[in-house]
Every structure is written in C-alpha cells, then in structure tokens.
Amino acid sequence: MPILKHALAFSLVLFFLQQTLFAQEEEKQPRDSCVWCHLENEEEPEEPAHAMQEDIHAENGLSCVDCHGGDAGLGFDEDEEAAMDPAKGYIGAPEKKDIPRFCARCHSDPGYMRRFNPRVATDQYDRYKTSVHGQLLLRGDEKVAACTDCHGAHGVLSFKDPRSPVYALNIPATCGKCHADREYMAGYRVAKDVVEEYKKGVHGITLLEKGDQAAPACNDCHGNHGAVPPGIPAIGFVCGQCHLNNSELFAESPHKQAFAEEELPECETCHDNHAIEHPTDAMLGTGEESICMDCHEEGSDGYRIAEVLYAKIDSLKLRLSAADSLLQVARKAGMEVSEPLYQLNEANQFLIQGRTMIHSLSEGKVDSLTARGIGLAIEAYEQGLQAIDELQFRRKGLAVSLVFILLLALGLYLKIREIDSRTVFREEEVRV
Ligand code: HEC
Ligand code: HEC
Ligand code: HEC
Ligand code: HEC
Ligand code: HEC
Ligand code: HEC
Ligand code: HEC
Ligand code: HEC
Ligand code: HEC
Incomplete structure (x- = not known):
C-alpha cells in the first residue's frame, strides 16, 4: 500500500510543520x-x-509584577481583572507620596x-529621607x-549609561527640570537661578562644554540623594x-x-558657589577687583598682606613675560633656546603654586615660591640676552664676510679683464 505509506508520511510532515509553526507563534x-x-x-x-x-530591572530579570504585583500568568484571555487582582498582590501604580517607599522595598x-x-549601595532611601526633597514630601x-x-519609572538605566538622566553630563538638566523653571518654583524662597549660574561658572563650562567629568555636577556637592545645601562647616570639605x-x-x-567665628563659608565667601569664575590676580591686591578689600581696611594687616601678595605674584608674572618675549624673538630668528624656554616652564610652575599658596595668607610661604620662580626667570632672560647678542655677532660676522667675498669677486673680475685684454692684444698681433 504505497499510497497509504505516502499519505502517512505526508501527514506526519504536516503535523511536525504545524507543531513548529505553532511553537514559533507562541514563542513570539x-x-x-x-x-x-x-x-x-x-x-x-x-x-x-x-x-x-x-x-535595568528587566535586564536583571524583573518585570511588571515585581513592582506592581498581580499575576502575570493570568489574563491571556484578555481578562485584565484576573491579572490585576488585588487578591493576587496587585498594588497598581503608586501615588507620588508613596514612591520612595515603593522603590525602597527592594533598594533598602x-x-x-x-x-x-554584591557591591550595591542600599542607603538611597535613608539619605533621601534626610534631604530637603524627602522632608518636604513627607509633609505632603x-x-x-x-x-x-x-x-x-520605566526604562530606568544605570547612572553609568550616557542616556540615563542621572549620567553626570545630564544631571544639571535633570535638576533643571524644576530648579530652572521659575514658574514651577515660584512658591519657594529658594534661589531660582542656580542652574543658569552653575552653567556660567568654571565647573559648568568644564563639565557641559568641555565634557570633562572631573568637574562637579550638582550631585557632587549636594549628594545624590542628600539634596541639601552643604552646611557652613561642610562647604570647605565639599570643595x-x-x-x-x-x-x-x-x-x-x-x-x-575668623571665618568660623563669623559663620562665613570657607571657599564660597571669595569664590561663590555656582557662578565660580576663573580667579585672576586682580582678586588680590588693593584695586577695584580685589576681594580682600571687601573686608580689610587701609592700615590693617589684611590690607598690607593683600598688597604684598599681589606684588609678589605680579612681579613673577612680569619677569616671566619679559623673558618669554625675548626668547620668542631669539627662537624665531633661528637661535637654539629650548633650554631656557624649558627653564621658563619650570618658573611658571612656581607661579601656579604661588597662586594656590595665597590661600595660606603667608607672605613668607608665597615668597619662597615666587622668589624661586623669579630666579629661574632671570636666568632664562639672561640666556635670552646672550642668544640675541650672539645673533647680532653672527650678523656682524656675516657683513664682514660679505665685504670680503665682494672684494674677492671684484679682484677676480679685474684679473679676468686683464687676461682678456692680453689675449685680444695677442690676436691682433697674429693678424698683423
Ligand atoms: C521598577 C518598578 C516598576 C516596574 C518594573 C514597572 N513599573 Fe509601572 N510604574 C512604576 C511606578 C513607580 C509608577 C508610578 C509613577 C509613574 O507614573 O511614573 C508606575 C506606573 C505605571 C502605570 C500608570 C502610569 C503610566 O505611566 O502610564 C502603568 C500603566 C504601568 N506602570 C505599567 C507597567 C507595566 C505594564 C510594567 C511592565 C512592562 C511596569 N509598569 C513595570 C514602577 C514600575
Ligand atoms: C488583558 C489586558 C491586561 C493585562 C493582562 C494586564 N493589564 Fe494592566 N492595564 C490594562 C489596561 C487596559 C489598563 C488601563 C485601564 C485601567 O486602569 O484599568 C491597565 C492599567 C494598569 C496599571 C495602571 C493602573 C493605574 O492605577 O493607573 C498598572 C500599574 C498595570 N496595568 C499593571 C499591570 C500588571 C502588573 C499586570 C500583570 C500582572 C497587568 N497590568 C496585566 C490591561 C491589562
Ligand atoms: C534629586 C534626584 C534624585 C532622587 C530624588 C533620587 N535619586 Fe537616585 N540617583 C541620583 C543621582 C544623581 C545618582 C548617582 C549618579 C552618580 O553616582 O554619578 C543616583 C543613583 C542611584 C542609584 C545607583 C547607586 C547609588 O546609590 O549611587 C540607585 C540604586 C538609586 N539612585 C535609587 C534611588 C531611589 C530608590 C530613590 C528614591 C528613594 C532615588 N534614587 C532618588 C539622583 C536621584
Ligand atoms: C523588585 C525590586 C525593585 C524595585 C521595587 C525597584 N528596584 Fe531598582 N533595581 C532593582 C535591582 C535588582 C536592580 C539591579 C541592581 C544592580 O544591578 O546594581 C535595580 C537597579 C536600579 C537602578 C540602577 C542602579 C545603577 O547601577 O545605576 C536604579 C537607578 C533603580 N533601580 C531605581 C529604581 C527606582 C527609581 C525604583 C522605584 C520606581 C526602583 N528602582 C524599584 C530592584 C528593584
Ligand atoms: C521634581 C522637581 C525637582 C527636581 C527634579 C529636583 N528638585 Fe531640588 N527641590 C525641588 C523643590 C520643589 C524644592 C523645595 C524648595 C525649598 O527648599 O523650599 C527643592 C529643594 C532642593 C534643595 C534645597 C534648597 C534649600 O536651600 O532649601 C536642594 C539643595 C536641591 N533641591 C537640589 C536638587 C538637585 C541637586 C537636584 C538634581 C540632582 C534636584 N534638586 C532635583 C524640586 C526638584
Ligand atoms: C561646587 C559645588 C556645587 C555645585 C556643583 C552645585 N552647587 Fe548648589 N550649592 C552649593 C553651595 C555651597 C550652596 C550653599 C549656598 C549657601 O548656603 O549660601 C548651594 C546652594 C544651592 C541651592 C539653594 C540655593 C538658595 O540660595 O536657596 C540649590 C537649590 C542648589 N544649590 C541647587 C544646585 C543645582 C541644581 C546644581 C546643578 C545645576 C548645583 N546646585 C550645583 C554648591 C554647589
Ligand atoms: C568633583 C570635584 C570638584 C569639586 C567638588 C569642586 N571642584 Fe572646583 N574645579 C574642579 C575641576 C575639575 C575644575 C576645572 C579644572 C581646573 O582648572 O582646575 C575646577 C575649577 C575650579 C576653579 C577655577 C580654577 C581655575 O584655575 O580656573 C575654582 C576657583 C574652583 N574650582 C573652586 C571650587 C569651589 C569653591 C568648590 C566648592 C564650592 C569646588 N571648586 C568644588 C573640580 C571640583
Ligand atoms: C579670602 C578669599 C579666598 C578664599 C577664602 C578662598 N580663595 Fe581661592 N582664591 C582666592 C584668590 C584671590 C585667588 C586668585 C589668586 C591669583 O590668581 O593670584 C584664588 C584662587 C583659587 C584657585 C585657582 C588657583 C589654584 O589654586 O589652582 C582655586 C582652585 C581656588 N582658589 C580654590 C579655593 C578653595 C577650594 C577654597 C576653600 C578651601 C578657596 N579657594 C578659598 C581667594 C580665596
Ligand atoms: C569676608 C571677609 C574677608 C575677606 C574677603 C578677606 N578677609 Fe582676611 N580676614 C577676615 C577676618 C574677619 C580676619 C580676622 C582678623 C581681622 O579681623 O582682621 C581676617 C584676617 C586676615 C589676615 C590676618 C591678619 C591678622 O591681623 O592676623 C590676613 C593676612 C588676611 N586676612 C588677608 C586677607 C587677604 C589677602 C584677602 C584677600 C585675598 C582677605 N584677607 C580677604 C575677613 C576677610
């Protein structure tokens, strides 16, 4: 019975085909x-x-039920009530006031x-509760x-993912959703320009324009979940x-x-907190832009030190720029001045250190740096002078040898003329 055999084989194939297709359908x-x-x-x-x-929750094998409860095995017959049944643990979507506890169920x-x-932090909720955000939420x-x-809530990413709203470069915008929205924040006394000011400052520019994550975003000073302005004693620690x-x-x-007694914040008093500017030497001294003059009157020790520190920094700066101009002239004229230029670089390091050292307010400590810088700058300047001297000497030498070559050329020319006139004379002799 070949027909029957074929029919059986055929139906078997059909059966398996149907099975796999069905399975695939279910798989989808x-x-x-x-x-x-x-x-x-x-x-x-x-x-x-x-x-x-x-x-990240889905990546770790968690799904809707892990947060919302209910039964994910029911409801395929489109009976949503069976799946989202409070009797099956369904708790629905939390209200805003309940969200921290909702997340903390696992995270704490x-x-x-x-x-x-194994190394995950579980302190977010505890910290959050101490923050201004947490405290106010608790009060409704x-x-x-x-x-x-x-x-x-959905689509949560690790803070290391560049698309995450709490990835360093995105944090100012995330806080800014509220803190840069004057209308939203209208009912609060808190400053409404914090994000604008931050963006204008060195940290904002370094982070957001240069993409350099060494600069602090909002959370580096306020904490990830702490969200408080650092207290007066804490600010110096933060910076x-x-x-x-x-x-x-x-x-x-x-x-x-002195600052502790007057309850002045350590760094912020002179540098601000958000709109931190690139500091200049003019912040020292007794001029218009000096911050020292905000508190120190003429005749006081503070006044005198402000003047002295400025003078030391300024004097090194002038020496450096004089030596540098001279060495650049020599370098452009082709003189070998890499050694003194290197030395100048070293002197410049003393300027950088000196600018940091002003925070000690110590005339002696600042002087020990600027004096070494000035020493190096003077040496470099002198080597520059030598190079220029040598250049002039070479130029004079060049002039002398030029004259010599010209004389030689003239002599040769005269000699040739003399030989030529003799030959012509001889030719005339022959013709005669
Ligand atoms: C990490 C916990 C978490 C997981 C996992 C989760 N949710 Fe939510 N869901 C929330 C929170 C918190 C809210 C309330 C806050 C909000 O509305 O943004 C919410 C709100 C909702 C809402 C109502 C508000 C809205 O955004 O439309 C729906 C619907 C919802 N979730 C469905 C789901 C479904 C479906 C899944 C699985 C695919 C899921 N959720 C997985 C935490 C979670
Ligand atoms: C058969 C379809 C269906 C199933 C199965 C289903 N849902 Fe829903 N779900 C809906 C619909 C439709 C809504 C919106 C209308 C409503 O709120 O009832 C909804 C709303 C929600 C909400 C928002 C409720 C709110 O308060 O705004 C959450 C959260 C949610 N579902 C979670 C789940 C979870 C968790 C499961 C699995 C255990 C699930 N759903 C299973 C259809 C379904
Ligand atoms: C005001 C904004 C803000 C709020 C509110 C907030 N977070 Fe965060 N969260 C952050 C920032 C910013 C980071 C870290 C980024 C970093 O470390 O660079 C972070 C990091 C995390 C991390 C990664 C591990 C860690 O601790 O660094 C977890 C988990 C987390 N948050 C959970 C929560 C939970 C749960 C809540 C609510 C109780 C919460 N967050 C509330 C801003 C917030
Ligand atoms: C059912 C338990 C559970 C709940 C509820 C839950 N999470 Fe998670 N969450 C996890 C687990 C598990 C991870 C993965 C841990 C890891 O890999 O470090 C995670 C990871 C995270 C991360 C990434 C941490 C990182 O490395 O940057 C964030 C952010 C986060 N959760 C926020 C939330 C928020 C916000 C809520 C509330 C809306 C919430 N989670 C609710 C279990 C939960
Ligand atoms: C959903 C809106 C919202 C987001 C997002 C938000 N905040 Fe707030 N924040 C507020 C509100 C509202 C207050 C209450 C203002 C007050 O203190 O009176 C507040 C208060 C604060 C305070 C306390 C100010 C004070 O002196 O009282 C700090 C600090 C703060 N937020 C920092 C942050 C940082 C940093 C981020 C981002 C990581 C952030 N906030 C994200 C709404 C928000
Ligand atoms: C370099 C550290 C630092 C960074 C970065 C920083 N802050 Fe601040 N912030 C401070 C300090 C310090 C104060 C305290 C001001 C005071 O008490 O005088 C403060 C105060 C605040 C206040 C309260 C302002 C008021 O006057 O009431 C808010 C809100 C705030 N910051 C939000 C932010 C936000 C949002 C960002 C990011 C865009 C940010 N901060 C970045 C250090 C920082
Ligand atoms: C997370 C690290 C970090 C914290 C916290 C921080 N800064 Fe900075 N700061 C930087 C980086 C990075 C730069 C830019 C690089 C540079 O030129 O030094 C910078 C630049 C500066 C500059 C300008 C330096 C210059 O030569 O232009 C000043 C001033 C400054 N910060 C003051 C502060 C003050 C005040 C605080 C505290 C309120 C603070 N910083 C907190 C990392 C930080
Ligand atoms: C009494 C005012 C004053 C205080 C307080 C102060 N600074 Fe300065 N800071 C200055 C002046 C002035 C300069 C500029 C010096 C120059 O360029 O000649 C400066 C320069 C700087 C610079 C750039 C030079 C360098 O060192 O790289 C940084 C960064 C800096 N300060 C950070 C801080 C930090 C952090 C604090 C708190 C611990 C602080 N400052 C406290 C006045 C102050
Ligand atoms: C916010 C105010 C304030 C600013 C700005 C300030 N000082 Fe002072 N300074 C003080 C106070 C307060 C004292 C304590 C002694 C006093 O009252 O003179 C002090 C003390 C000093 C002393 C010690 C004087 C003594 O009698 O022992 C020196 C030096 C000094 N400051 C230099 C400076 C310099 C330089 C600057 C600028 C870079 C500066 N100060 C900026 C408030 C300030």
Missing part, C-alpha cells in the same frame, strides 16, 4: 500577560511596557539587592523630587575633596578661625 508572544496585554494596548513608545524593553533591602549585585509637598523624577591643596592651606590660615 511574551509569556508575561502584563507585558503582552500592555504592549497590545499602548500606543506611545514611552509608555510603560515599551519603555521597559530597555530597563541589602539581602535582596546583593543577590543581583508633591512638587519636590521623588525617585522617579530623577530616574524615571576640598577636589581642591585639596587650597583647602589645606586655608585651614592653616588666620581665615580659618
């Missing part, structure tokens, strides 16, 4: 009914189920979190930032984490105690 559908139904019903890519397709549980990442102010205002030398020198200076 998410096994999670929450995702399945929500993907079907959501239009916009930023809506939860779409946004969750790229999310070290036992749970370490299953995913829902305009402050909760976890989702900074991280999002000192990166500007260690300035901070140590300040601590040794008479300003340390």
Whole structure:
C-alpha cells in the first residue's frame, strides 16, 4: 500500500510543520500577560511596557509584577481583572507620596539587592529621607523630587549609561527640570537661578562644554540623594575633596578661625558657589577687583598682606613675560633656546603654586615660591640676552664676510679683464 505509506508520511510532515509553526507563534508572544496585554494596548513608545524593553530591572530579570504585583500568568484571555487582582498582590501604580517607599522595598533591602549585585549601595532611601526633597514630601509637598523624577519609572538605566538622566553630563538638566523653571518654583524662597549660574561658572563650562567629568555636577556637592545645601562647616570639605591643596592651606590660615567665628563659608565667601569664575590676580591686591578689600581696611594687616601678595605674584608674572618675549624673538630668528624656554616652564610652575599658596595668607610661604620662580626667570632672560647678542655677532660676522667675498669677486673680475685684454692684444698681433 504505497499510497497509504505516502499519505502517512505526508501527514506526519504536516503535523511536525504545524507543531513548529505553532511553537514559533507562541514563542513570539511574551509569556508575561502584563507585558503582552500592555504592549497590545499602548500606543506611545514611552509608555510603560515599551519603555521597559530597555530597563535595568528587566535586564536583571524583573518585570511588571515585581513592582506592581498581580499575576502575570493570568489574563491571556484578555481578562485584565484576573491579572490585576488585588487578591493576587496587585498594588497598581503608586501615588507620588508613596514612591520612595515603593522603590525602597527592594533598594533598602541589602539581602535582596546583593543577590543581583554584591557591591550595591542600599542607603538611597535613608539619605533621601534626610534631604530637603524627602522632608518636604513627607509633609505632603508633591512638587519636590521623588525617585522617579530623577530616574524615571520605566526604562530606568544605570547612572553609568550616557542616556540615563542621572549620567553626570545630564544631571544639571535633570535638576533643571524644576530648579530652572521659575514658574514651577515660584512658591519657594529658594534661589531660582542656580542652574543658569552653575552653567556660567568654571565647573559648568568644564563639565557641559568641555565634557570633562572631573568637574562637579550638582550631585557632587549636594549628594545624590542628600539634596541639601552643604552646611557652613561642610562647604570647605565639599570643595576640598577636589581642591585639596587650597583647602589645606586655608585651614592653616588666620581665615580659618575668623571665618568660623563669623559663620562665613570657607571657599564660597571669595569664590561663590555656582557662578565660580576663573580667579585672576586682580582678586588680590588693593584695586577695584580685589576681594580682600571687601573686608580689610587701609592700615590693617589684611590690607598690607593683600598688597604684598599681589606684588609678589605680579612681579613673577612680569619677569616671566619679559623673558618669554625675548626668547620668542631669539627662537624665531633661528637661535637654539629650548633650554631656557624649558627653564621658563619650570618658573611658571612656581607661579601656579604661588597662586594656590595665597590661600595660606603667608607672605613668607608665597615668597619662597615666587622668589624661586623669579630666579629661574632671570636666568632664562639672561640666556635670552646672550642668544640675541650672539645673533647680532653672527650678523656682524656675516657683513664682514660679505665685504670680503665682494672684494674677492671684484679682484677676480679685474684679473679676468686683464687676461682678456692680453689675449685680444695677442690676436691682433697674429693678424698683423
Ligand atoms: C488583558 C489586558 C491586561 C493585562 C493582562 C494586564 N493589564 Fe494592566 N492595564 C490594562 C489596561 C487596559 C489598563 C488601563 C485601564 C485601567 O486602569 O484599568 C491597565 C492599567 C494598569 C496599571 C495602571 C493602573 C493605574 O492605577 O493607573 C498598572 C500599574 C498595570 N496595568 C499593571 C499591570 C500588571 C502588573 C499586570 C500583570 C500582572 C497587568 N497590568 C496585566 C490591561 C491589562
Ligand atoms: C521598577 C518598578 C516598576 C516596574 C518594573 C514597572 N513599573 Fe509601572 N510604574 C512604576 C511606578 C513607580 C509608577 C508610578 C509613577 C509613574 O507614573 O511614573 C508606575 C506606573 C505605571 C502605570 C500608570 C502610569 C503610566 O505611566 O502610564 C502603568 C500603566 C504601568 N506602570 C505599567 C507597567 C507595566 C505594564 C510594567 C511592565 C512592562 C511596569 N509598569 C513595570 C514602577 C514600575
Ligand atoms: C534629586 C534626584 C534624585 C532622587 C530624588 C533620587 N535619586 Fe537616585 N540617583 C541620583 C543621582 C544623581 C545618582 C548617582 C549618579 C552618580 O553616582 O554619578 C543616583 C543613583 C542611584 C542609584 C545607583 C547607586 C547609588 O546609590 O549611587 C540607585 C540604586 C538609586 N539612585 C535609587 C534611588 C531611589 C530608590 C530613590 C528614591 C528613594 C532615588 N534614587 C532618588 C539622583 C536621584
Ligand atoms: C523588585 C525590586 C525593585 C524595585 C521595587 C525597584 N528596584 Fe531598582 N533595581 C532593582 C535591582 C535588582 C536592580 C539591579 C541592581 C544592580 O544591578 O546594581 C535595580 C537597579 C536600579 C537602578 C540602577 C542602579 C545603577 O547601577 O545605576 C536604579 C537607578 C533603580 N533601580 C531605581 C529604581 C527606582 C527609581 C525604583 C522605584 C520606581 C526602583 N528602582 C524599584 C530592584 C528593584
Ligand atoms: C521634581 C522637581 C525637582 C527636581 C527634579 C529636583 N528638585 Fe531640588 N527641590 C525641588 C523643590 C520643589 C524644592 C523645595 C524648595 C525649598 O527648599 O523650599 C527643592 C529643594 C532642593 C534643595 C534645597 C534648597 C534649600 O536651600 O532649601 C536642594 C539643595 C536641591 N533641591 C537640589 C536638587 C538637585 C541637586 C537636584 C538634581 C540632582 C534636584 N534638586 C532635583 C524640586 C526638584
Ligand atoms: C561646587 C559645588 C556645587 C555645585 C556643583 C552645585 N552647587 Fe548648589 N550649592 C552649593 C553651595 C555651597 C550652596 C550653599 C549656598 C549657601 O548656603 O549660601 C548651594 C546652594 C544651592 C541651592 C539653594 C540655593 C538658595 O540660595 O536657596 C540649590 C537649590 C542648589 N544649590 C541647587 C544646585 C543645582 C541644581 C546644581 C546643578 C545645576 C548645583 N546646585 C550645583 C554648591 C554647589
Ligand atoms: C568633583 C570635584 C570638584 C569639586 C567638588 C569642586 N571642584 Fe572646583 N574645579 C574642579 C575641576 C575639575 C575644575 C576645572 C579644572 C581646573 O582648572 O582646575 C575646577 C575649577 C575650579 C576653579 C577655577 C580654577 C581655575 O584655575 O580656573 C575654582 C576657583 C574652583 N574650582 C573652586 C571650587 C569651589 C569653591 C568648590 C566648592 C564650592 C569646588 N571648586 C568644588 C573640580 C571640583
Ligand atoms: C579670602 C578669599 C579666598 C578664599 C577664602 C578662598 N580663595 Fe581661592 N582664591 C582666592 C584668590 C584671590 C585667588 C586668585 C589668586 C591669583 O590668581 O593670584 C584664588 C584662587 C583659587 C584657585 C585657582 C588657583 C589654584 O589654586 O589652582 C582655586 C582652585 C581656588 N582658589 C580654590 C579655593 C578653595 C577650594 C577654597 C576653600 C578651601 C578657596 N579657594 C578659598 C581667594 C580665596
Ligand atoms: C569676608 C571677609 C574677608 C575677606 C574677603 C578677606 N578677609 Fe582676611 N580676614 C577676615 C577676618 C574677619 C580676619 C580676622 C582678623 C581681622 O579681623 O582682621 C581676617 C584676617 C586676615 C589676615 C590676618 C591678619 C591678622 O591681623 O592676623 C590676613 C593676612 C588676611 N586676612 C588677608 C586677607 C587677604 C589677602 C584677602 C584677600 C585675598 C582677605 N584677607 C580677604 C575677613 C576677610
């Protein structure tokens, strides 16, 4: 019965084909009914189920139910109530005031979190509760930032991901959603230009325009979850984490105690907090731009030191620029001056260190640096002078040898003429 055999084989093939096709069909559908139904019903890519397709929680195997509860195995028959049943643990979407606790359920549980990442921090909620944001939320102010205002709820990314709203370069804009919005912040006494000011300052320019992440974003001074203006005693510490030398020198200076007594913040008093400008020498001294003059009157010790420190820095700066101009002239004329130029570079290091040292307010300490710089600058200047002398000597030498060559050429010319006239004479003789 060959026909029967063929028919059997054929139906077997059909059966397996159908099986694999069916299996593939099933494979395409998410096994999670929450995702399945929500993907079907959501239009916009930023809506939860779409946004969750790229999310650190999903990457770690978590899904809707881990946050919202419910039963992801029910509801494939489009019965949403079966899946989103409070009896199955469904808690729905949290209200704003409940969000920190909602996230903290996992993030404050070290036992749970370490299953995913043994070195994960679990202090976010504790810190958040101490912040101005956390305190106000607790009192029912829902305009402050909760976890989702900074991280999002669906599509949460690691802070190391450049697309994350809390990636260093994006933080000023994330805080700026509220802090740069005058209308939104209108009811609060807090300054409304903090983001603008920050962007104008050296840190904002270094981070946002140069992309240099060594410069602090908002959270480096305010904490990731602390969000408080650093207290008066803490400010020097905050700045000192990166500007260690300035901070140590300040601590040794008479300003340390004086500022503490008057409750003046260490660095901010002279540099501001957000719109920090590139400091100039004119901030010292007794001129218009001097900040020392804000507090020290003529005749006082502070006044005198301000004048002296300025003079020392300025004198080194002038020596440096004089030596540099001279050496550049020599270099352009082709003289070998790399040695003194290198020395000048070294002298310049003393200028940089001197500008840091002014924070000690110590005439002697600043002098020990500027004096060494001046010494090097003078040596370099003298080598520049020598190079110029040598250049002039070579030029004089060139003139002498030119005259000599000209004389030689003239002599040769006369000689040739004399030989020529003799030959002509002889030819005439022959013709005769
Ligand atoms: C069969 C379709 C379907 C299934 C299955 C389903 N949902 Fe929903 N879900 C909806 C629809 C439609 C809405 C919007 C209307 C509403 O709020 O009931 C919704 C709303 C929600 C909301 C917002 C509620 C609010 O208070 O705004 C959350 C959260 C949610 N679903 C989570 C889940 C979770 C978790 C699961 C799986 C356990 C799930 N859904 C399963 C259809 C579904
Ligand atoms: C990390 C926890 C977390 C996970 C995982 C999560 N959600 Fe949410 N979801 C939230 C929070 C918090 C809110 C409320 C805040 C908000 O609306 O942004 C919310 C709100 C919602 C809402 C109502 C508001 C809105 O944005 O439309 C829906 C619907 C929703 N989630 C569905 C889902 C679905 C479906 C999944 C799985 C694909 C999911 N969520 C996974 C935390 C989560
Ligand atoms: C005001 C904005 C803001 C709020 C509110 C906020 N975060 Fe963060 N979060 C950040 C910033 C900024 C970072 C870190 C970026 C970095 O380290 O460079 C961060 C980092 C994290 C990290 C990574 C690990 C770590 O601690 O550095 C986790 C987890 C986290 N936040 C969870 C939460 C939770 C949970 C809440 C709510 C209780 C919350 N965040 C509230 C801004 C915020
Ligand atoms: C069901 C438990 C759970 C809940 C609820 C939860 N998370 Fe997570 N979250 C995790 C796990 C697990 C990770 C991955 C840990 C890791 O890899 O470091 C994670 C990672 C994160 C990260 C990335 C940390 C990093 O490395 O930068 C952020 C940010 C984050 N969660 C924010 C939130 C926010 C905001 C909420 C509330 C809306 C929330 N989480 C709710 C479990 C949870
Ligand atoms: C969802 C809006 C929102 C976001 C996002 C936000 N904040 Fe706030 N923030 C507020 C509100 C509202 C206040 C309350 C103002 C007040 O203190 O009276 C506040 C208060 C503060 C304060 C306390 C100011 C004071 O002296 O009272 C600091 C500091 C602060 N935020 C820093 C930050 C930083 C840093 C970020 C980003 C990492 C950020 N905020 C993100 C809304 C926000
Ligand atoms: C270099 C450190 C530093 C950085 C970076 C920084 N801040 Fe501040 N911020 C401070 C200090 C210090 C104060 C305290 C001001 C005071 O008490 O006089 C402050 C004060 C504030 C205040 C309260 C202002 C007021 O007058 O009431 C807010 C809000 C604030 N910062 C938000 C931000 C935001 C948003 C960013 C990022 C765009 C940011 N800060 C970046 C150091 C910093
Ligand atoms: C996270 C590290 C960090 C913190 C915190 C920090 N800074 Fe800076 N600061 C930098 C970097 C990086 C630069 C730019 C590079 C440079 O020229 O030094 C810079 C530049 C400066 C400059 C300009 C230097 C120059 O020569 O132009 C001043 C002044 C300054 N910071 C003061 C402060 C003060 C005041 C604070 C505290 C309120 C502070 N910084 C906090 C890293 C930091
Ligand atoms: C009494 C005013 C005053 C205080 C307080 C002060 N500075 Fe300065 N700072 C200056 C002056 C003036 C200059 C410019 C010196 C120059 O260029 O000749 C300067 C320059 C700087 C520079 C650039 C030069 C360098 O060292 O790289 C940095 C950075 C700096 N200060 C950081 C700080 C930090 C951090 C603090 C707090 C620990 C602080 N300053 C406290 C007055 C002050
Ligand atoms: C915010 C005010 C303020 C600013 C700005 C300031 N000082 Fe002072 N300074 C003080 C106070 C207060 C003392 C304590 C002794 C006093 O009252 O003169 C002091 C003390 C001193 C002393 C020690 C004097 C003594 O009698 O022992 C010197 C030196 C000094 N300042 C130099 C400077 C220099 C240089 C600058 C500019 C870079 C400067 N100060 C900027 C407030 C300030």
